[in-house]
Amino acid sequence: MSEALPLMLKELRLPTFGQYYQDYQDRASEHAWSYSQYLAALCEQEIAQRFQSRISSWTREAKLPRGKSFATLALNDLPQAVQKKIIALRDNTQWAHQADNILLIGPSGVGKSHIAASTGAASD
Numbered sequence: 769m770s771e772a773l774p775l776m777l778k779e780l781r782l783p784t785f786g787q788y789y790q791d792y793q794d795r796a797s798e799h800a801w802s803y804s805q806y807l808a809a810l811c812e813q814e815i816a817q818r819f820q821s822r823i824s825s826w827t828r829e830a831k832l833p834r835g836k837s838f839a840t841l842a843l844n845d846l847p848q849a850v851q852k853k854i855i856a857l858r859d860n861t862q863w864a865h866q867a868d869n870i871l872l873i874g875p876s877g878v879g880k881s882h883i884a885a886s887t888g889a890a891s892d
Contacts, residue, residue: 784814827888836885846879857887 777786789810796806838858843851857863857870870887872880 782814784817785810788813830888832885832888833881834885836882837889838886841879841882841886854883857883861887 773789774786777783777789792806792809792813795801796809801809838854841854843854846854863870864887870884872883874880
């Protein structure tokens with residue numbers, strides 16, 4: 769049965785279960801976990817891994833430039849009014865938790881992509 773388990777987990781599309789079930793089995797034995805605690809720990813790991821995969825996929829699909837952050841943004845080159853708005857976005861990410869939108873409008877080369885990548889990284 770133990771030889772068939774990885775194949776069954778793969779068929780059920782539970783790759784994280786397949787990767788971690790032995791580690792969690794050892795941990796469960798050491799800490800005297802119940803079956804439900806063992807299963808819950810595996811499920812939590814699977815959910816976390818799927819969420820990380822989803823975030824990676826969304827990040828790739830967004831095609832935002834890499835390495836852009838608020839730390840690398842030259843705020844001093846921007847008008848004072850724009851600086852205040854960017855600082856407000858940086859310091860308060862409540863808009864992201866509410867699924868609100870941000871519109872970045874301006875001519876080419878003024879930092880729209882940089883700001884978009886920075887706010888995306890800050891709201892993780």
